[in-house]
Amino acid sequence: MVRKQAIEVIGINEIPEFWNVLTEDQKAYLQANITLQHYKKNELIHKEGGEPTHMMILVRGKVKIYKSGVGGRSQIMRMLKPYEYFGYRAIFAHGNFHGYNTNARAFESCSIYKIPATVITDLLQQNAKLAFSFVQRLAADLGASDARMVNLTQKHIRGRLAETLLFLKESYGLEADGATINIYLAREDIANLSNMNTSNAIRTLSTFATEGIIAVDGRKIKIIDEERLHKISRLG
């Protein structure tokens, strides 16, 4: 069983951004220090406020990155899919924002490569190409974060929910039917992605369904009229 899992997940050398730019020595160094770890559904991977020990690469499953805000109310910052990496921001920031600012939780059963903080820091300082690829990644993340800020603060509930549904579609894609979003989230998670409370997520999803924009079957959400979702998202 352990063997089977090991076969299921991809190797680190299949992630070109990490692998191709390294020298032979650096590859050996990375191989010697990387570990694969499994997390059960809903298991906490890292905790807000904690000291970052590893950078992680998700290779199987889905992860949510979220912050606990006012009165413990949680705000999902990002949702990850395989081949995406995380936990590196906390390692590299110095000053106020060193350390995990977020919680990471396995949304379903996950396999994750873990690279010790010291190892990834060494590699970045030795290898300008690798460092540059992290610059590119962080620059894109920051752009996304700023864009999301305006979405969440300025749009009304319908606009925020439409945005979230489109985001989920972009991130996780559609099932074989070409319409059902390929992730099943609790209404509460949809709410936490959209900066609203659960009641309003439920209510607004129902309204969208009534209006024929989506079809809802339990946690399955089918996008019927994507154009309208875009329109609702644009108008706020």
Next chain:
Amino acid sequence: MVRKQAIEVIGINEIPEFWNVLTEDQKAYLQANITLQHYKKNELIHKEGGEPTHMMILVRGKVKIYKSGVGGRSQIMRMLKPYEYFGYRAIFAHGNFHGYNTNARAFESCSIYKIPATVITDLLQQNAKLAFSFVQRLAADLGASDARMVNLTQKHIRGRLAETLLFLKESYGLEADGATINIYLAREDIANLSNMNTSNAIRTLSTFATEGIIAVDGRKIKIIDEERLHKISRLG
């Protein structure tokens, strides 16, 4: 007059992060390509949606970085002070978030060093130490952006305004009296920093003044009871 301005501003070699890690060749390359430009009060420095041509280092004056959101409503993302640099995120991000996502405007008369995008990209790819310092900077920026997200989305008006006042104090410091925040902003800018409309910024500032938390004299804001501001900010 031109001579005088040139003397007033610091040299690029006084910014260690840029200078100390460069080789002699790289220093020469940078020196040969860097230019100093002056902007008048309220002048636009770069525009949302535009192609990034330069990375910039503010050496005199204050700059606001803002996004135009739903219905043109503007949201100030950051406020800069001398020695801070900007415009680099747009250069390095690839994919969706390449290009300026924000506007930058001289909040008062400014002097700015401009490094062509190609030059800074060359330097980063050649110099792992420089690239790593950008990784650190971007990681901190992203942490700040995520923290701000929760502030702006979850806190109530009083909490958001308190947060903004404390942020301004941290960023720009206090005047000789040890209480007056060393930046004079229009109520509209305070509102755009705090995700609220101008009326509510005015109203809430008045309330804070009535409660003896701050004292307001035109655009001068004096912090009387910082502890209460922290408390209001924490509670949302």
Next chain:
DNA sequence: TAAAAAAAATGTTTTTCAGCATACTTTATA
């Protein structure tokens, strides 16, 4: 499979905040 727990649905109430109108004050400009 039954019982318990969690999640979803829905209606009602309350709070927060945006939008607007108006008056007053300060700043810019002819």
Next chain:
DNA sequence: TATAAAGTATGCTGAAAAACATTTTTTTTA
């Protein structure tokens, strides 16, 4: 300096969304 324009102050109203309560449905677990 007069006039216009911009910015500030304040009250009122209504829309949006949170909070709460209750019922129904689904999922988990014993």
